Amino acid sequence: MRNFENWETQDLEMAFGIQKVRNMPLLNDWLSATEAFNEFDTKRIERLREQILEFADYWNEDELKMQCISVILDIVDYKSNDYAIFSQRPLSATINGIEIGGRVDFMLAKGKQKPVKPYFFIHEYKQETKKGSSDPKGQLLAELLTAQAKNDKAMPLYGCYVLGRSWFFLVLNGSEYAVSNALNASDSDIYQIIAILRKIKDYIAVFLKM
Numbered sequence: 001m002r003n004f005e006n007w008e009t010q011d012l013e014m015a016f017g018i019q020k021v022r023n024m025p026l027l028n029d030w031l032s033a034t035e036a037f038n039e040f041d042t043k044r045i046e047r048l049r050e051q052i053l054e055f056a057d058y059w060n061e062d063e064l065k066m067q068c069i070s071v072i073l074d075i076v077d078y079k080s081n082d083y084a085i086f087s088q089r090p091l092s093a094t095i096n097g098i099e100i101g102g103r104v105d106f107m108l109a110k111g112k113q114k115p116v117k118p119y120f121f122i123h124e125y126k127q128e129t130k131k132g133s134s135d136p137k138g139q140l141l142a143e144l145l146t147a148q149a150k151n152d153k154a155m156p157l158y159g160c161y162v163l164g165r166s167w168f169f170l171v172l173n174g175s176e177y178a179v180s181n182a183l184n185a186s187d188s189d190i191y192q193i194i195a196i197l198r199k200i201k202d203y204i205a206v207f208l209k210m
Helices: 009-016 025-031 039-055 061-076 136-150 189-207
Strands: 084-086 089-095 098-104 106-110 117-125 157-163 166-173 176-179
Touching (some): 025 189, 039 061, 039 189, 061 189, 089 136, 098 117, 098 136, 117 136, 117 189, 136 157, 136 176, 157 189
Parallel strands (some): 117 157
Antiparallel strands (some): 089 098, 106 117
């Protein structure tokens, strides 16, 4: 089995026939999310934004998860009776005769004891990709392709990867995918990041009716 960590974007495009598109309405709709924040949330977001501005350059991966991503996810609030949060859970599938799998940093999926039908993924790294380092976009795409193979109905898959203060959002629909520009969590983009993450709840509600 080839692990998620060992996939690069170009390898996935060649092995599974996926291609990047510049304009995807599904991604455009997701990125256009808006949200009205109450005073309590605004205070929490501003406190977090200041922490990110000061410490993002120094956090290791665990510190990024604990002090940034987990706080953002708590503000987003993914609690639901219809799906659950899973972290460091195994996921695998055989696609075009190739076995692919590994452990997923974060996913929203139907199920309680184990993920049954994945909907949304977060893949995080502690710093911008440098020469010789792995490809976080490729790893996220590998996870989404695996989820696509596991799901029993054709539907778009949503995910994001985090490089320090930078958040990138990605949609895989069939054999096409699109990626956003970076949103900076240390400035006003943090409000848009949270709005985008909250919109996933609306998409999952639609998927549950399929």
